[in-house]
Amino acid sequence: MTTAAFRAATAEETRALGARLAALLAPGDLVVLSGPLGAGKTTLVQGIAEGLKVRGPITSPTFVIARVHPSLSGGPALVHADAYRLGGTLEVDDLDLEESLAESVTVVEWGEGLVEGLSEGRLEIHIERGAEGEDRRVRVTGVGPRWSELSLA
């Protein structure tokens, strides 16, 4: 297990962090985002999308629970899902994330405890508000063999 902590003072810094993280991501990767409403999960995904060079825009899914953002550069698509409204693993199964997992980068907001079974490893990212204003703390943890050797620093 490998873990790293970051601070992001503004939404722009959170996007920049997402773009840097995107450089580590490859087809088959699963990213599980946690943290309270308004923490910045979707904002981080916007940065990941920028870094992956996929078609936007990345928004908070309201009625659509999973969106596929195709690559604009011949790389993997970004599958962005929000499990906030889902009741449990059975409903997550309905999203068919498994279908696209191998050839995409899959990022799931509120996926903690729901989507871990999709892959033998994952990048867990927890975001929470810092002490003041717009400050956010971002903790990134790699779980599984894929991330064991990787330096997140």
Ligand SMILES: Nc1ncnc2c1ncn2[C@@H]1O[C@H](COP(=O)(O)OP(=O)(O)O)[C@@H](O)[C@H]1O
């Ligand atoms: N440092 C920061 N990182 C991320 N978002 C921030 C930050 N500071 C302010 N914000 C604002 O907080 C909100 C985060 O919303 P969003 O990314 O949708 O959160 P979530 O998906 O976790 O519910 C946005 O309006 C964003 O502009």
Ligand SMILES: [Mg+2]
């Ligand atoms: Mg969100």
